[in-house]
Amino acid sequence: MAAASFIQPPSVHPSLDQDGALSPGMDSPESRQPEDEEATATAAAAAAAAQPLEPGISLRDLSDLEPEEVERRLSKTRLELSNRRKILIKNLPPDTTNQEVHEILKDYELKYCFVDRNKGTAFVTLLNGDQAQDAIRSLHHSTVRGRLINVALQPTDSLLCLTNLPHTFTAQQFEELVRSYGNIERSFLVYSELTGHSKGYGFVEYMKKDSASRARSELLGRPMGDRLLMVQWMDVNQLSQEENLHSKCLCIDRLPLDLCDSEELTQIFSETYKPVFCQLAQDEGSPVRGFGVVEYESAEQAEAVLIEMDRTLVGGQEVRLSLCTPGTSGRSTLAALIAAQGMILSNRKGLLPEPNLAQLLTSMTNPAALQILMRPYHSGKRGGKYGRNNTLPFLRPPSLQLCSHWEKLTRVLWSVMD
Numbered sequence: 001m002a003a004a005s006f007i008q009p010p011s012v013h014p015s016l017d018q019d020g021a022l023s024p025g026m027d028s029p030e031s032r033q034p035e036d037e038e039a040t041a042t043a044a045a046a047a048a049a050a051q052p053l054e055p056g057i058s059l060r061d062l063s064d065l066e067p068e069e070v071e072r073r074l075s076k077t078r079l080e081l082s083n084r085r086k087i088l089i090k091n092l093p094p095d096t097t098n099q100e101v102h103e104i105l106k107d108y109e110l111k112y113c114f115v116d117r118n119k120g121t122a123f124v125t126l127l128n129g130d131q132a133q134d135a136i137r138s139l140h141h142s143t144v145r146g147r148l149i150n151v152a153l154q155p156t157d158s159l160l161c162l163t164n165l166p167h168t169f170t171a172q173q174f175e176e177l178v179r180s181y182g183n184i185e186r187s188f189l190v191y192s193e194l195t196g197h198s199k200g201y202g203f204v205e206y207m208k209k210d211s212a213s214r215a216r217s218e219l220l221g222r223p224m225g226d227r228l229l230m231v232q233w234m235d236v237n238q239l240s241q242e243e244n245l246h247s248k249c250l251c252i253d254r255l256p257l258d259l260c261d262s263e264e265l266t267q268i269f270s271e272t273y274k275p276v277f278c279q280l281a282q283d284e285g286s287p288v289r290g291f292g293v294v295e296y297e298s299a300e301q302a303e304a305v306l307i308e309m310d311r312t313l314v315g316g317q318e319v320r321l322s323l324c325t326p327g328t329s330g331r332s333t334l335a336a337l338i339a340a341q342g343m344i345l346s347n348r349k350g351l352l353p354e355p356n357l358a359q360l361l362t363s364m365t366n367p368a369a370l371q372i373l374m375r376p377y378h379s380g381k382r383g384g385k386y387g388r389n390n391t392l393p394f395l396r397p398p399s400l401q402l403c404s405h406w407e408k409l410t411r412v413l414w415s416v417m418d
Helices: 034-050 067-081 098-104 129-139 171-179 209-219 262-268 299-309 330-348 357-363 367-378 398-417
Strands: 086-090 110-116 121-126 150-153 159-163 184-191 198-206 230-233 249-253 277-280 291-295 320-323
Touching (some): 098 110, 249 299
Antiparallel strands (some): 086 121, 086 150, 159 230, 184 198, 249 291
16 A cells, blocks of 8 residues: 555644634635635634643653553553454465365464455454464465465555544543544554653554545544644554654644744754754645654654653744654655645635525525526526527526535525625
């Protein structure tokens, strides 16, 4: 599976989360012009900087854990990381049956088995990851009725990484958060090997791609305290080793908008360790700004800077630091952050609540609303439509008429009620 298209973006400024941030005119054509969009985002960011935020907790504010608790958390993560229990058996004889696959795997406990006879492939789910690894070691390149079979772990396209979680978020809370979107194959948080506290991100693998897609769509940008939850598709091969779980990149959010020099940002975040990459978000023609990405040589260095610099003042403004999704460089991370935050801004722009039935009926007596709705039927295209005479009205079926103008009706209603 390709690398993720969405890497952890920073928090969208809180002014976009407030009730007053969405106005009835926000979805007008004028509001979609790039220059107006940039001005709106800049004004929102400036307003957010001046408003008090809900207090959050940094890693340095958390109390020390007992060594036993630290080891318990780390062990649970290791267990879930290795708990890939789905295997793929290829090059089976074309007439292989489910019963024959059960016989091949008689030393293991099967939870699911499907045989695709056209491809000579069996999809099998075993009890746990240990059984899957043992089956691969024992059966890979063995023979079944004279045919050499291949046994390997199944690839998955249902793995997500969730970032920007509160450091106090528990494994149970994380599971409850992601379970509502479908059956889960495995889920786990990533903990610091030094302190045992959550690093602010975790992974979830769903049993079905549809569940993962729905989770990503609905969780992306969800408020989590004074941050926004971010979701990224993950390549399961990036989690093959435990050390690959730990990120080397930090996102620095809520930077002063007048901070425009990446060199200045580099100096600020070089006091403890020198970064290998540090750059502000500066995308020409985009309203996305106010954050940057810094990458260090090791995950340990990134964690140390996170503990030291999160919720400290930069240019008189308290910044937010969070670890980015592991497995990507700082430059790639920054590009994905710009794209992802731009998507969040676009998705939130123009979202208007649907009017209720009473509002619909009341507005139908408004001459302005009716005039706009009937305008297409009084002014046809040159030469007529569908060969009709220009002097004759064109009548559509009521169902098509309703579908065609529902969106326009919604916008008109809210504009006249404003």
